[in-house]
Amino acid sequence: MNYTELIEEKYAEAVKGIKEEWVNEPNTKWYKYVIGLPIQLQICYLIVVFHNQIFNGGFHQYFVNGYGQFAKETINALETIGALKKADLLQEALKIVNSKNYKDDTFRKKLLEKQIPQLFSKDDLFEPLDNLDNSYYTDDDEDIESLLGSY
Template sequence: MSNIKLIEEKYADAVKGIKEEWFNEHNTNWYEYIIGLPIQVQFCYLIVVFHNQIFNGGFHQYFVNGYGQFAKETIEALKTIGASKKADLLEEALSIVNSDDDPDYTFRKKLLEKQIPQLFSTDVLFETLDNLDNIYYSDENEDIEQLLGSYLKSR
């Protein structure tokens, strides 16, 4: 099976149980659902969403759209498949967005409730995060499709 087919299959498994209303609620249903998935399916969801968000609007969009609640787990997933440079970029973005160094639960809550002023109201982080986007786009050494496909095939 090709990497693309395998990734598409695992991603489809991940999203089939997601409820649309979870994206508009300030509760933990979405997070708990993703974290409760089998690890291969979870990693596939986290990495595909992360990669697509970065390419469609960058790190700023990734956090604003609520996917940043999965940043810690996505960092681990990226490291596991061998995408350590991309994991480092996400780790840097997370430390910039979570500059108060809030515990995970508190950060997720503030993110979903749009209570991070530098991200949602003043937008002072846009340029800083945009610089990380440019580094991400220029990295040709870590092919997400190849790394994720190889990881999925090895399990």
């Protein structure tokens, strides 16, 4: 089995219990489900979602779509597989979005309830996050698929 097939298999296993209403409503069920996954499945889910969101619409989209609630866990997951540059980029994005340094639970709640004005009602964050997107896209040193597949 190649890395792509392995990752797809583990990702499918990770998402099979996620309910669509969890993703579309501000609640803690989605977060608790993902955090409760076995570590291999959790890491696979977090990294696949992160990578796909960044390539599809960048860091801004990652946070707006609610996946940013997993930013701290995703940073740890990226570090675990050896994607240190990408972990640093996400850490920087988290600092930009959570500029008021809310505690984790408060940040998750505000993010899911779309109560971070600079992210949802103004365009203040587009430029700094776009700069991080560009750094992510041009980083050829860390192949997420190879790193995750090897893990």
